[in-house]
Structures are given as structure tokens and as C-alpha cells.
Amino acid sequence: MRFSGFRVLKEGLTGNKGWTPHWRDPDPKPEYDVVIIGGGGHGLSTAYYLAKEHGLTNIAVLEKGYIGGGNVGRNTTIVRANYFLDGNSEFYSHSLKLWEGLEQDLNYNVMHSQRGLINLFHSDGQRDAFARRGNAMINQGDDAVLLDRAGVEKILPYLDFDNGRFPIYGGLYHPRGGTARHDAVAWGYARGADQRGVDLLQNCEVTGIDIEGGVVNGVQTTRGAIRARKVAMVVAGRSSQVAAMAGMRVPVESHVLQAFVTEGLKPVIDHVISFGMGHFYISQSDKGGLVFGGDIDMYASYAARGNLPIVEHVMEAGMTLMPMIGKAKVLRSWGGIMDMTPDGSPVIDKTHIDGLYLNCGWNYGGFKAVPASGNCFAHLIAQDRYHPEATGFQLDRFRTGYGVIDEEGTGAQHNLH
């Protein structure tokens, strides 16, 4: 079923009786060419690009819960390409280009909204750092505009520019940054993969990975054994548990990141804004809720809920930056499980086991990477070569010390990112 304006009109006039489920609910086959463990955004996009660009359609995506029930439905939906370092820069640039063609490609409205993203700065030193970052973005071929205070005042008049401690000096404006409807991204990729023959197996938890003589040959699941020539692990916060099934330890600590949404309000925040003197970022959803978040809680957690100190920090930062939001009521808060790596950058790589691939370590920034992560991971799985835009995300960079991608410049060490 294709979506079109004509179709919407026709269904509207005929009682909306012609809509069909977006994807099938098949039973597992005994064998696939590729089994993808994890039906989140990254797993679904991997399946989609394997089918679309590499002609592999005998694929299963194994999801222990339901499609859209994990981090892809629990994030703050920000899409941007404002990275500084080689390795990250070209990859996120690639991802943003895929985002820009995604709705046409998927024939699905993911509500990608390039409303512009502004990272505020509050000191001369921060201005210099953002000027450098902006230059790196421009050199990458993306867009960045360094705004002075008057430039920010023009588009974000409601900020507290003269805050006694953190006056606003300006901002780095990334016009092509923005947001997307996170659930729709999962649904769109799921539908696109399903239409190309990929089996999406929900309520199917992997309980073991079958390896013989250093070669992977299948998985054990709660819905039976499945043989496979290639197995790809894309399970974010649960990477350590799944990798352990293959006898591997991975450079990941799982942490909790909280996010918040207010009651629905009339349009008030037209962009994505981040505060430079506390961890706080905010946008307004199309339903009207202010969606915002801050830093991770900074301790290992699988609880998918956080503690109050970070709630307090985020609220304080928000009130400092834009006192008007004090009138809004917080409707919900939640936590997601973040797969944190020592350098804050991800892994898209083969493993030492033949046919076993690993995609993990998205820290708290995986949503914007969904298209390129799947695109580049599919390339690696199909061709056993790195995609040219994702050559740096190697698993052994910590062991060798070569090619560490430490965007924050704090050192490649757990608990610093």
C-alpha cells in the first residue's frame, strides 16, 4: 500500500476502510541469510538498506518487545550534523542527507522538520569553540552560522539574555538541524523493510548465539532456533548481555538518560535550542508539548527511570535559560538505557567471530544516526567492507589507542562522556 494525497482523499471519502497493517506478523523461518538482533531504529534501518541497496531480502529482525518500544520511541527526536572530528563529521553529514530524502524514500511521513538548531554560548571562550565547530561543519559541506547576541535575539526573543550568571553571547545556528517524529521513523523503516520481504519478528528474544569453530551459524530465541549465515547485534543498552552470548566483552556501560515533556501548548519554541552552561536542550513537538532533556544520571543503570538530582538540574537549567517555561506543567518524564562508550562515539564493526557484526555505543545520540547507522552497517554486513562514511567506528580503537573519536576532548575513559 502506497501513501499519497489521492489515497488519503479516497480513504477519507470511503470511511477509511481500505487501510491495511503497515507490516506482516510472520512466523520465524528456520533459516535466514541475515538475522538482525534488535528491532529498534538502527536494526530496522539496517534491514531496510540491506534489502533496498544490497538485494538481500531473506532477512529477519528479532525484537524482544514490540517495534518502536525501545529507545527509538523514548528520545528527544533531535536531528543534526554538527560534529567536529573526522570520523563523526562525515558520518553525521551522511545521516542528515539521508534524513532529507527519507520521507520520499520510505513513502512515509516521518515529520522531519528542519526548524534549525541553535547551540548557545555564554563566554568568549565558548564563542571561539563554537566558531571552530562551525568552520568544521562548513568544511564538511554542512551549514553553520555564528550568530551574535542580536542575531539570537531576533529569532529567540524569549530567552533570558541578561541572566546574571550566564548571559547569552550568541549561538551557533545549524539551519538544517531539527526534529523528526521518532515513532514514525521506526514505523517507516519497519514498513519499508517488510515491503521488501524482511520478516519482523516481535516478542522474539534472543537467548543464545550459535558459534562453531569461530563462525556464527544462528541464534536461539524464545520462538525457537533460527539458523543464519550472518548475525548482526544492534541492541543499544543491552549490548553487553547480547555480546556475552557470543563470549564477548564490549567497551560499553549502560546508563540512564531522562527526558521530559510538558502539557501541550500553543506554538512558542520554533527551533531546537541547547543551553551552553548546563546540560539542557529543548524543542516543541507538533502536538505542542515542550520536549526537553539534560545529561545522563552518571551511574550504571538499566532501570529506564532516573533519580531526582538530574530532574532538578534540568529544570533549573531550563528556568535559567527561558524563565517563561516555569508556567508549563511537566506531563511525563522517562528514562532510556544509553550504551555509553569510553570516547562517546559508536561502534559499527565486524567482530573476531566470522559472520558476527556489532553496532552499538550510540551513547545519548543515536536517534539522528538512525539512517546512516543502518545504511553503513548494511554495507558492512553485505560487503564485508566499511562504508566510506563510517570507517572510524572500529571496535578495537580503544585497545590500540588509534582512531579514538573523543568529541568532547575529555579522554577515552568510561564515565567521562
Added chain:
Amino acid sequence: MRLPCPICGERDRREFYYKGAALERPAPDAGEAAWDDYVYLRENPAGDTRELWYHDGGCGAWLVVTRNTLTHAVIGAELASEAKA
């Protein structure tokens, strides 16, 4: 979340700095694999875990805290100087 410092008693999480998994430090000549394992690779358990916390807003002691990562239940804490890895 409150952590039971053996010196100061039960104190708010904000008084502590989180370091990470409490691991046994390899010998200097243990080799690259052992050091890679110690510095970067993690078991990252979903359940009970032993980890280092520093009471920088209190007595300044390093603690080994046993905590459950699924429930945030704090099971106990001992001084790192007295803990067996």
C-alpha cells in the same frame, strides 16, 4: 538514591562522584589484553554490580558500593581500602 558511607552514614547521591565498575587492577606487566580488559571492556551487568564511588562531598573516602542496576536498590558499601576485589 542514597549511599551508605561507612564513615558518614547514609548520604544523598549528590555528595558522591561515580567512577565505575570496581575491578582488580592488573599487574603493570600483565600485557595489553589484560589492560584493555581493565580499562575499557566491561561486564556491565543488568543486576547486582560492585562499583567505585568517591565521597567528595563528605569524608573523601573511596567506597565500593554494591548496587542493583535494574532497581537502583543499594545493597551495601565498604571502604575501598578494606574491600577485596
